[in-house]
Amino acid sequence: MSYIQPPPPPPPGFGPPPPVPPVSRPAWARKRVLLPVAVVILLVGIGIGSAGNGGDGEKSAAEPAPTVTVTAKSEAEVEPAPTVTVTKTATKTAAAKAQTEKDAADTAPEGKAVFKVWGSAPSGVEITYGNDGTNLQGSRLPMTKTLTVKDDALYYQVTAQLMGGGDVHCSVTIDGKTKTGRAQGGYNICSAQLNSDFTGGFS
Structure with a gap:
């Protein structure tokens, strides 16, 4: 039966160093180290808080409150109301029209x-x-013709026949005497005639 022998111990000066016993610090030394560290942490925290509050203050100062501006139109800028123009066409009354026709006829x-x-x-x-x-033929409207009066003439007349519609007037005038006629619509005939009388004039 064999036995395993342990290795021989190393010679003096070789091998791992002997363990160093822990050095215990007194309580007052531990307080002396922890107290400055706590003060530094406190000061850093206060500085960070102040910086944060200061940033908010500057931001608030940089952004002013919004303002609302209301612009009202002056009286000069108010748009005027639209102007309505009514145009009336003047028409001749029946009396004025008759007078105009008489004036047109009573000229010779x-x-x-x-x-x-x-x-x-x-x-x-x-x-x-x-x-x-x-028996002379007339021209288109309006028509005016003049003839010299003959002593032996029995009458002077004018006729105008419509050819399907219209409204015409006719007249014959001699020495301030006038006869007039009128025709309206269809094929009606306008006729005016002055006859000689015993005095040598026409009526």
Whole structure:
């Protein structure tokens, strides 16, 4: 039976150093180290808090409260109300129209017979004028013709026949005497005639 022998011890000066016993500090030395550390931590915390509050203060000062501006229109800028213009067309009264027609007819130089036809004839009109010995053709409206009065003439007349519609007036004037006529619509005939009398004039 064999036995394992332990190795021989190392010679003096070789091998691991002997363990150093722990050095215990007194209580007053531990307080002396912890107290400055606590003061430093406290001061750092106060500084961080002040920096945070200071930043908020600067931010509040940099951003002023919003302002609202209301602009009101002055009286000069107020838009005026729209202007409405009413146009009226003046029309002649019946009396004024009749007077105008009379003035147009009652014009003739001495010793002359004046024939007139006026109005509207959209489809045309056939006009004849003269004395008992003549039959002359008229022109388009308005028409004015003049003839020298003959002593032996029995009458002077003018006729205007509508050709399908319209409204025409006709007149014959001799020495301040006038006869007038009127025709409206269809194929109606406007006729005016002055006859000689026993005094040598016309009526």
